[in-house]
Amino acid sequence: MTLNPCPFCGGKESFIERLDYSAAYVQCDSEVSPGVACMARGPVGMQESDDEDVPGSDAAVREWNRRAGEARLLDALKRCRFDSLNMSREDMEFITEAIQGEQK
Numbered sequence: 428m429t430l431n432p433c434p435f436c437g438g439k440e441s442f443i444e445r446l447d448y449s450a451a452y453v454q455c456d457s458e459v460s461p462g463v464a465c466m467a468r469g470p471v472g473m474q475e476s477d478d479e480d481v482p483g484s485d486a487a488v489r490e491w492n493r494r495a496g497e498a499r500l501l502d503a504l505k506r507c508r509f510d511s512l513n514m515s516r517e518d519m520e521f522i523t524e525a526i527q528g529e530q531k
């Protein structure tokens with residue numbers, strides 16, 4: 428499974444880290460500014476099958492990629508011109524609040 432860019436910094440230097448005999452997580456090692464590493468961690472995945480190279484990595488990568496997708500969706504929404512979308516007032520308010528919450 429391919430790792431999507433980090434949901435926090437957008438960097439691509441992430442790797443699978445073993446937690447114990449049955450669990451793993453994805454950690455980002457991308458540099459966010461000179462001398463500063465992101466080090467964001469994804470959710471811990473538990474082993475799902477004996478075929479996994481690192482036990483728990485399938486679930487860990489799946490969760491990491493899901494969050495990366497959500498982060499990308501939010502970025503895309505920030506670039507949207509809402510007046511040109513056919514969107515309900517409730518959805519528009521929800522998205523506007525979510526974006527403003529992210530920017531705080």
Ligand SMILES: [Zn+2]
Nearest residue numbers: 433436455465
């Ligand atoms: Zn990162």
